Amino acid sequence: MAALEIIESLAKGIDPRTGEILSEHGPFNDPTVIRALFEALDALRTAASTCEENVGVKPKAPNAGRAWPPEEDARLLTDFDAGVTPQELARKHGRTTGAIRSRLVKHGRIER
Incomplete structure:
Protein backbone atom coordinates (compact mmCIF):
# COMPACT_ATOMS: atom_id res chain seq x y z
CA MET A 1 0.00 0.00 0.00
CA VAL A 57 12.70 19.50 -17.54
CA LYS A 58 16.20 19.68 -18.97
CA PRO A 59 18.93 18.42 -16.64
CA LYS A 60 21.59 20.81 -15.37
CA ALA A 61 24.67 21.16 -17.58
CA PRO A 62 27.35 18.73 -16.29
CA ASN A 63 30.00 21.43 -15.81
CA ALA A 64 27.66 24.22 -14.67
CA GLY A 65 29.26 26.26 -11.91
CA ARG A 66 32.69 24.68 -12.27
CA ALA A 67 35.83 26.73 -12.80
CA TRP A 68 37.21 27.08 -16.32
CA PRO A 69 40.66 25.48 -16.62
CA PRO A 70 43.01 27.37 -18.98
CA GLU A 71 43.02 24.51 -21.50
CA GLU A 72 39.21 24.53 -21.68
CA ASP A 73 39.28 28.30 -22.24
CA ALA A 74 41.77 27.77 -25.07
CA ARG A 75 39.56 25.09 -26.70
CA LEU A 76 36.52 27.34 -26.35
CA LEU A 77 38.22 30.26 -28.07
CA THR A 78 39.72 28.08 -30.81
CA ASP A 79 36.34 26.50 -31.56
CA PHE A 80 34.53 29.85 -31.48
CA ASP A 81 37.09 31.38 -33.85
CA ALA A 82 36.51 28.38 -36.15
CA GLY A 83 32.79 29.25 -36.35
CA VAL A 84 31.26 26.84 -33.82
CA THR A 85 27.95 28.22 -32.51
CA PRO A 86 27.41 29.04 -28.82
CA GLN A 87 24.77 26.26 -28.62
CA GLU A 88 27.23 23.69 -29.94
CA LEU A 89 29.97 25.04 -27.67
CA ALA A 90 27.62 24.68 -24.69
CA ARG A 91 26.94 21.04 -25.57
CA LYS A 92 30.60 20.33 -26.21
CA HIS A 93 31.79 21.89 -22.93
CA GLY A 94 28.90 20.74 -20.75
CA ARG A 95 27.95 24.35 -19.98
CA THR A 96 24.92 26.55 -20.53
CA THR A 97 24.76 28.89 -23.52
CA GLY A 98 24.70 31.76 -21.01
CA ALA A 99 27.99 30.55 -19.53
CA ILE A 100 29.53 30.28 -23.00
CA ARG A 101 28.42 33.80 -23.92
CA SER A 102 29.74 35.19 -20.62
CA ARG A 103 33.10 33.54 -21.22
CA LEU A 104 33.25 34.90 -24.77
CA VAL A 105 32.46 38.40 -23.46
CA LYS A 106 35.21 38.04 -20.85
CA HIS A 107 37.72 37.15 -23.58
CA GLY A 108 36.56 39.98 -25.84
CA ARG A 109 35.17 37.75 -28.59
CA ILE A 110 31.64 39.15 -28.36
CA GLU A 111 29.99 42.18 -26.79
CA ARG A 112 27.21 42.07 -24.27
Missing part, protein backbone atom coordinates in the same frame (compact mmCIF):
# COMPACT_ATOMS: atom_id res chain seq x y z
CA ALA A 2 1.41 3.40 -1.00
CA ALA A 3 1.88 6.26 1.46
CA LEU A 4 -0.95 8.25 -0.15
CA GLU A 5 -3.39 5.38 0.31
CA ILE A 6 -2.36 4.88 3.94
CA ILE A 7 -2.78 8.55 4.81
CA GLU A 8 -6.09 8.72 2.97
CA SER A 9 -7.40 5.68 4.87
CA LEU A 10 -6.35 7.15 8.21
CA ALA A 11 -7.91 10.51 7.34
CA LYS A 12 -11.18 8.72 6.54
CA GLY A 13 -11.06 6.86 9.86
CA ILE A 14 -10.20 3.48 8.37
CA ASP A 15 -7.40 1.16 9.51
CA PRO A 16 -5.20 0.82 6.38
CA ARG A 17 -4.07 -2.67 7.41
CA THR A 18 -7.47 -4.25 8.02
CA GLY A 19 -10.02 -1.93 6.40
CA GLU A 20 -11.93 -1.70 9.68
CA ILE A 21 -13.26 1.57 11.08
CA LEU A 22 -10.87 3.03 13.66
CA SER A 23 -11.88 3.31 17.30
CA GLU A 24 -13.79 6.49 18.04
CA HIS A 25 -11.58 6.98 21.11
CA GLY A 26 -8.29 6.90 19.20
CA PRO A 27 -6.24 9.90 18.08
CA PHE A 28 -7.31 9.49 14.45
CA ASN A 29 -10.83 10.62 15.31
CA ASP A 30 -9.68 13.97 16.67
CA PRO A 31 -10.80 16.73 14.23
CA THR A 32 -7.37 18.40 14.38
CA VAL A 33 -5.64 15.15 13.45
CA ILE A 34 -8.13 14.47 10.65
CA ARG A 35 -7.57 17.96 9.17
CA ALA A 36 -3.80 17.50 9.44
CA LEU A 37 -4.00 14.17 7.61
CA PHE A 38 -6.08 15.67 4.80
CA GLU A 39 -3.59 18.58 4.51
CA ALA A 40 -0.71 16.10 4.36
CA LEU A 41 -2.59 14.13 1.71
CA ASP A 42 -3.11 17.27 -0.38
CA ALA A 43 0.57 18.23 -0.02
CA LEU A 44 1.71 14.77 -1.13
CA ARG A 45 -0.62 14.82 -4.12
CA THR A 46 0.61 18.27 -5.11
CA ALA A 47 4.25 17.18 -4.78
CA ALA A 48 3.59 14.05 -6.82
CA SER A 49 1.89 15.98 -9.63
CA THR A 50 4.70 18.56 -9.64
CA CYS A 51 7.26 15.77 -10.01
CA GLU A 52 5.32 14.31 -12.92
CA GLU A 53 5.15 17.73 -14.60
CA ASN A 54 8.92 18.21 -14.23
CA VAL A 55 9.80 14.95 -15.97
CA GLY A 56 10.55 16.82 -19.21
Whole structure:
Protein backbone atom coordinates (compact mmCIF):
# COMPACT_ATOMS: atom_id res chain seq x y z
CA MET A 1 0.00 0.00 0.00
CA ALA A 2 1.41 3.40 -1.00
CA ALA A 3 1.88 6.26 1.46
CA LEU A 4 -0.95 8.25 -0.15
CA GLU A 5 -3.39 5.38 0.31
CA ILE A 6 -2.36 4.88 3.94
CA ILE A 7 -2.78 8.55 4.81
CA GLU A 8 -6.09 8.72 2.97
CA SER A 9 -7.40 5.68 4.87
CA LEU A 10 -6.35 7.15 8.21
CA ALA A 11 -7.91 10.51 7.34
CA LYS A 12 -11.18 8.72 6.54
CA GLY A 13 -11.06 6.86 9.86
CA ILE A 14 -10.20 3.48 8.37
CA ASP A 15 -7.40 1.16 9.51
CA PRO A 16 -5.20 0.82 6.38
CA ARG A 17 -4.07 -2.67 7.41
CA THR A 18 -7.47 -4.25 8.02
CA GLY A 19 -10.02 -1.93 6.40
CA GLU A 20 -11.93 -1.70 9.68
CA ILE A 21 -13.26 1.57 11.08
CA LEU A 22 -10.87 3.03 13.66
CA SER A 23 -11.88 3.31 17.30
CA GLU A 24 -13.79 6.49 18.04
CA HIS A 25 -11.58 6.98 21.11
CA GLY A 26 -8.29 6.90 19.20
CA PRO A 27 -6.24 9.90 18.08
CA PHE A 28 -7.31 9.49 14.45
CA ASN A 29 -10.83 10.62 15.31
CA ASP A 30 -9.68 13.97 16.67
CA PRO A 31 -10.80 16.73 14.23
CA THR A 32 -7.37 18.40 14.38
CA VAL A 33 -5.64 15.15 13.45
CA ILE A 34 -8.13 14.47 10.65
CA ARG A 35 -7.57 17.96 9.17
CA ALA A 36 -3.80 17.50 9.44
CA LEU A 37 -4.00 14.17 7.61
CA PHE A 38 -6.08 15.67 4.80
CA GLU A 39 -3.59 18.58 4.51
CA ALA A 40 -0.71 16.10 4.36
CA LEU A 41 -2.59 14.13 1.71
CA ASP A 42 -3.11 17.27 -0.38
CA ALA A 43 0.57 18.23 -0.02
CA LEU A 44 1.71 14.77 -1.13
CA ARG A 45 -0.62 14.82 -4.12
CA THR A 46 0.61 18.27 -5.11
CA ALA A 47 4.25 17.18 -4.78
CA ALA A 48 3.59 14.05 -6.82
CA SER A 49 1.89 15.98 -9.63
CA THR A 50 4.70 18.56 -9.64
CA CYS A 51 7.26 15.77 -10.01
CA GLU A 52 5.32 14.31 -12.92
CA GLU A 53 5.15 17.73 -14.60
CA ASN A 54 8.92 18.21 -14.23
CA VAL A 55 9.80 14.95 -15.97
CA GLY A 56 10.55 16.82 -19.21
CA VAL A 57 12.70 19.50 -17.54
CA LYS A 58 16.20 19.68 -18.97
CA PRO A 59 18.93 18.42 -16.64
CA LYS A 60 21.59 20.81 -15.37
CA ALA A 61 24.67 21.16 -17.58
CA PRO A 62 27.35 18.73 -16.29
CA ASN A 63 30.00 21.43 -15.81
CA ALA A 64 27.66 24.22 -14.67
CA GLY A 65 29.26 26.26 -11.91
CA ARG A 66 32.69 24.68 -12.27
CA ALA A 67 35.83 26.73 -12.80
CA TRP A 68 37.21 27.08 -16.32
CA PRO A 69 40.66 25.48 -16.62
CA PRO A 70 43.01 27.37 -18.98
CA GLU A 71 43.02 24.51 -21.50
CA GLU A 72 39.21 24.53 -21.68
CA ASP A 73 39.28 28.30 -22.24
CA ALA A 74 41.77 27.77 -25.07
CA ARG A 75 39.56 25.09 -26.70
CA LEU A 76 36.52 27.34 -26.35
CA LEU A 77 38.22 30.26 -28.07
CA THR A 78 39.72 28.08 -30.81
CA ASP A 79 36.34 26.50 -31.56
CA PHE A 80 34.53 29.85 -31.48
CA ASP A 81 37.09 31.38 -33.85
CA ALA A 82 36.51 28.38 -36.15
CA GLY A 83 32.79 29.25 -36.35
CA VAL A 84 31.26 26.84 -33.82
CA THR A 85 27.95 28.22 -32.51
CA PRO A 86 27.41 29.04 -28.82
CA GLN A 87 24.77 26.26 -28.62
CA GLU A 88 27.23 23.69 -29.94
CA LEU A 89 29.97 25.04 -27.67
CA ALA A 90 27.62 24.68 -24.69
CA ARG A 91 26.94 21.04 -25.57
CA LYS A 92 30.60 20.33 -26.21
CA HIS A 93 31.79 21.89 -22.93
CA GLY A 94 28.90 20.74 -20.75
CA ARG A 95 27.95 24.35 -19.98
CA THR A 96 24.92 26.55 -20.53
CA THR A 97 24.76 28.89 -23.52
CA GLY A 98 24.70 31.76 -21.01
CA ALA A 99 27.99 30.55 -19.53
CA ILE A 100 29.53 30.28 -23.00
CA ARG A 101 28.42 33.80 -23.92
CA SER A 102 29.74 35.19 -20.62
CA ARG A 103 33.10 33.54 -21.22
CA LEU A 104 33.25 34.90 -24.77
CA VAL A 105 32.46 38.40 -23.46
CA LYS A 106 35.21 38.04 -20.85
CA HIS A 107 37.72 37.15 -23.58
CA GLY A 108 36.56 39.98 -25.84
CA ARG A 109 35.17 37.75 -28.59
CA ILE A 110 31.64 39.15 -28.36
CA GLU A 111 29.99 42.18 -26.79
CA ARG A 112 27.21 42.07 -24.27
